[in-house]
Amino acid sequence: MSIVRWIAATHSVSWVSVMAVKEFVLPDLGEGLTESEIVAWHIKEGDTVELNQVIADVETAKALVELPSPHAGTVTHLYVEAGTTVAVGERIVSFEVAGAEPSPAPAEAPPNLVGYGAVTESQDAPARRPRRESGPRLGSVPRLESSGTLPRRSTPPVRRLASQLGVDLQLLLGTGDGGIITRADVEAAASNPTPRAEVATVESAKANSAAAHSAAGSDSADSITVPVTGVRRLMAEAMVRSVTTAPQATVFLSVDVTRTVDLLAELRATPEFTNLRLTFLSAVVKAVCSALARHPEVNSRWNDATADITKFRHVTLGIAAATPRGLLVPVIPAADSLDLAAVATALDALVKTSRAGTTRPADLSGGTFTISNVGAFGVDAGTPIVNNGEAAILAVGAVARRPWEWEGQLALRHVATLSLSFDHRVLDGKQSSSFLSDVGLLLSNPARAFALA
Amino acid sequence: MSGLVQLISADGQRLPAPDVETWVADIDDERLLALYEDMVVVRRIDTEATALQRQGELALWPPLLGQEAAQIGSGRALRDDDFVFASYRENAVAYCRGISVTDLVRVWRGTTQSGWNPFTYNMATPQVIIGAQTLHATGYALGIQNRGTDAVAVAYFGDGATSEGDVNEAMVFAASYKAPVVFFCQNNQWAISEPVRLQSRTSIVDRALGFGIPGIQVDGNDVLAVMAVTRLALDRARRGEGPTFIEAVTYRMGPHTTADDPTRYREPAELAEWQVKDPITRLATYLRARGVLTDESSMAVDNTADQVAAELRAGCLGxxxxxxLSLFEHVYAAPHSRLAEQRDRYLSYLQMFEPAGATR
Incomplete structure (x- = not known):
């Protein structure tokens, strides 16, 4: 029973007296979070703080929260700079505290009480709990490993022993069932140390990557490393997920959109559109929704778990928007039920809220098809990456006047290139080309909408 | 009784309400000041617990900021032998039942499965499953009927819970059997991020009518009005007239829990609108005008609140x-071979840490 008592003892309260330095580690501010970003410090070293005085703003995956000081005393050290993403359990600040006060239990991740769950933010997380693979799965893809090596399998007591004996599990080959590292392996390694050179290489490589990771932007003579947080981090993860799960292909179509350009100019002069920002993108939205009605298979998604396809009855249209924080894809719900004026209004509102950073999470989910207006950046075409949970994405290139065949002659016409990337599990080349050509047809001759509707 | 019941307006004026105020005729200045102190203290408890969560000492905390009057007014109307079935946000009601501040946070620190013995305080431990406690309340009320006492079961839940099946079933049974139960709904306007206007086409109190349960809508930020209507509802139940539904119209000024960020789904203007109706400010205005709340008595109240907060912090950290292995203790009353097997396996797992522990 002594072991049990020991565990209990390490968690109990201890009393310290007179002047003591207290370190504060980043707690799990939500439920089941593994890291958070220190957005701003409200204190500096040497400051005197009161208990519960706000010392920092911290952004988690769930909320931006204020951090109240856990002690009254003097700030002795800030361990991380503002803008840094810190792992839960990492020390962030220390205080010099007068007199005796109960010191809190050692910071270990508190239990997840309610099943809210949280996204796994860190690449380290899968390494802690290696998944048991049960034979080949349909559509399985190699997992990305940050270190490039597979994590070694072991149990928590063995990992604890290894860390206490200073044994690096990555250097061991397990002799247990299925290659699992046992206590005996660790003890053997501890009594018969690995050749020094090998250890040093691993250690220094680790130190380098740790330094690059933890600094808020560590600069050297020829490079600058910047931390990736918030929206940009989510974008990176979403892109990896899309590219590693959905086989994608892209088809292109260049279209003479002069008639649409003329029609929009004509409409802008009418009373209904006087106060609206009627853009070319609005017309693309209308064309896409009409074409989706004819090609419902494009307005759909692939379900990994069940290996089947869900077709949506309505179009929840995502619009890729560049914001100061990174790429966001806010959606227009039931876009297929909107008329042109309503589309223009919705697009305008969406651009404004995403630039202002006030897009609500609810407006970022549930998309069934996405449009990326890369033409806004002056480029002709692109190979967009399909948004997770959708079957296709359309990139709209810049509308430019180009020499084009027009009624048997060469003329300067408004031309735009459309690029459609699609999830090849859901759609084939014929289906996606047919859809894209319908979108092109509508933009080259908007009057064709009569025939389609 | 129709319309919103109010006795003290948002700007601290006493309003006439002849058919309601008789229920609080005994609440003199001194007792009102005590209600004021209760509200200040529970707000301070709430602030301290929120800070403790941010400091890593609690896993989670569901703040009640803004709902002090709804909980204190009703909690202080109860008799000791009444029985409370609450959700996770009714920490002020628990405070009224005499539950210690340390017991309030034990569960949220993850050191126990249950913060207190329900039968010591006649209050069940917080129900996290939305609305499930209303069934327990109705069932308990049927038990009271069988025993023939005049105690009452009180179920606390929110606006979102009224859309749950459990709550509807509880009301059907309570109405059918005329069970002595009070359904006390704090309509705090938000079911996490879902506004009440999206989930109910009628006002929440009108939902009760469909079950044949009389409903009262009260200004949930008016502690005196809340106490009056709760007493009225309790009295009906004690006299065998069956259940009453109270909709206390209030506002959750903080996040749903410490893991939530309300600025993502609601406008700052809405919060500002409700800050004007703050339950504590309005009672302070009223009591100051009457000369009951002075700088001196206000400071005394604040000191009490600070002491309770310090007690909470020390209790929590302690x-x-x-x-x-205590995990296995309260699963079955009698020995259970499968459980004993699991316990032994866990013990041998813990023993695998031993040499590591010895070197620490």
Missing amino acids: LADPEP
Whole structure:
């Protein structure tokens, strides 16, 4: 029973007296979070703080929260700079505290009480709990490993022993069932140390990557490393997920959109559109929704778990928007039920809220098809990456006047290139080309909408 | 009784309400000041617990900021032998029942499965499953009927819970059997991020009518009005007239829990609108005008609140983690071979840490 008592003892309260330095580690501010970003410090070293005085703003995956000081005393050290993403359990600040006060239990991740769950933010997380693979799965893809090596399998007591004996599990080959590292392996390694050179290489490589990771932007003579947080981090993860799960292909179509350009100019002069920002993108939205009605298979998604396809009855249209924080894809719900004026209004509102950073999470989910207006950046075409949970994405290139065949002659016409990337599990080349050509047809001759509707 | 019941307006004026105020005729200045102190203290408890969560001392905390009057007004209307079935946000009601501040946070620190013995305080431990406690309340009320006492079961839940099946079933049974139960709904306007206007086409109180349960809508930020209508509802139940539904119209000024960020789904203007209706400010205005709340008595109240907060902090930090094997203790009343097997397996797992522990 002594072991049990020991565990209990390490968690109990201890009393310290007179002047003591207290370190504060980043707690799990939500439920089941593994890291958070220190957005701003409200204190500096040497400051005197009161208990519960706000010392920092911290952004988690769930909320931006204020951090109240856990002690009254003097700030002795800030361990991380503002803008840094810190792992839960990492020390962030220390205080010099007068007199005796109960010191809190050692910071270990508190239990997840309610099943809210949280996204796994860190690449380290899968390494802690290696998944048991049960034979080949349909559509399985190699997992990305940050270190490039597979994590070694072991149990928590063995990992604890290894860390206490200073044994690096990555250097061991397990002799247990299925290659699992046992206590005996660790003890053997501890009594018969690995050749020094090998250890040093691993250690220094680790130190380098740790330094690059933890600094808020560590600069050297020829490079600058910047931390990736918030929206940009989510974008990176979403892109990896899309590219590693959905086989994608892209088809292109260049279209003479002069008639649409003329029609929009004509409409802008009418009373209904006087106060609206009627853009070319609005017309693309209308064309896409009409074409989706004819090609419902494009307005759909692939379900990994069940290996089947869900077709949506309505179009929840995502619009890729560049914001100061990174790429966001806010959606227009039931876009297929909107008329042109309503589309223009919705697009305008969406651009404004995403630039202002006030897009609500609810407006970022549930998309069934996405449009990326890369033409806004002056480029002709692109190979967009399909948004997770959708079957296709359309990139709209810049509308430019180009020499084009027009009624048997060469003329300067408004031309735009459309690029459609699609999830090849859901759609084939014929289906996606047919859809894209319908979108092109509508933009080259908007009057064709009569025939389609 | 129709319309919103109010006795003290948002700007601290006493309003006439002849058919309601008789229920609080005994609440003199001194007792009103005590209600004021209760509200200040529970707000301070709430602030301290929120800070403790941010400091890593609690896993989670569901703040009640803004709902003090709804909980204190009703909690202080109860008799000791009434029985409360609450959700996770009714910490002020628990405070009224005499539950210690340390017991309030034990569960949220993860050191126990249950913060208190329900039968010591006649209050069940917080129900996290939305609305499930209303069934327990109705069932308990049927038990009271069988025993023939005049105690009452009180179920606390929110606006979102009224859309749950459990709550509807509880009301059907309570109405059918005329069970002595009070359904006390704090309509705090938000079911996490879902506004009440999206989930109910009628006002929440009107939902009760469909079950044949009389409903009262009260200004949930008016502690006196809340106490009056709760007493009225309790009295109906004690006299065998069956259940009453109270909709206390209030506002959750903080996040749903410490893991939530309300600025993502609601406008700052809405919060500002409700800050004007703050339950504590309005009672302070009223009591100051009457000369009952002075700088001196206000400071005394604040000191009491600070003391309770310090007690909460010390109590929370002093909670020891349970022995790992105690996990198995309260699963079955009698020995159970499968459980004993699991316990032994876990013990041998813990013993695998031993040499590591010895070197620490």
